[in-house]
Amino acid sequence: AIHVMRTFLADGAITFEGDFFRYNGLYTFARPVQEPFPIKMGAMKGPRSFQTAGELAEYGLEPRHLRTIRGAAERESGLVEQVVAPMLRQRGAEARGRAGETARDIGRLTVRLHSALVEARLRQIGVR
Template identity: 40%
Template sequence: MAESTRSIGQVLNVLKSDFSDISISKIRFLEAEGLISPVRAPSGYRRYSEADIERLRYILRVQRDNYLPLKVIREHLDMMDRGVTPPTPEAPTPVPEPPVEATAQASSNEKGATRKPPIRMTRTELLEASGLTEPQLHELERAMVVQPRRGTKHYGREAVTIAIAARRLAPYGVDARHLRQVKSLANREYGIIEQAIAPYQRRRGPSRDVSAEVTQLLVHVHAAMVLMANER
């Protein structure tokens, strides 16, 4: 008995509940990139097997949850095709979860810990990972909210985090103009803290570890204050 297959519209309906930003154009893009290979019916239409759908689930999940670029996803799929289990991708955490009091306690123990590997995405990969449209990304770049890493055409972890948040905030009316104001406030906040720790840095000497620790604490303080404001 021949395996049952689905049309691209049926696949969209199957995946929509788990991946709200899935679209026919995104599925076709993944096919064009060679990540999925649906069969063609005699009529010429694409037909997707259950294996194709599970492959799509994997691709969409690691894009959404782990921000994996297409190059890495392709390597993982090649391993799966050879019967090899791909490495479990590490889930990035855009905002650290430990409370402020735990951060200071743990910082001395974490200085030797391995940092998360950097993310290096092309523009196309950023659009696919974030679910943003080209016009939306253009607006964020024009507002200098999302930008490639300095001196490159590739986007890092922070750009991906902001792009995903921007896409999720858009339905609530938060757009590039508002996010530019948030960025201005963030720059001002960091400027205040940088000025405050300058005497310490002069006494002890410049230290990236100190700057990173202070920045992390500032993130916690900012998040807590926003939550407090929301409770009023």
């Protein structure tokens, strides 16, 4: 997708056939003003993840690279779900409220731990 967009915007036209997309004689007169022009990529999980994925794309990280991050996030949220599942089985608004508060707290703490682990690893390799 990045190759297609870069070629299309740089040359103004493209014919391309890939596994998922096919373009025949697509053209535009619109041209980016930035040099080099940025290609933004979507994360499909809301505005914050969309913006962050676009920022990571500026460093050359593509969706295939972001799958690792998404997988880690899914595993972390799975742990949160295991903790709050018993609370969600209880009836009443109080139990739901307690489950929501617990989920937010654990989510915040797992993000903090993840960040600390990444920073520690970067220090180990001498770039922090």
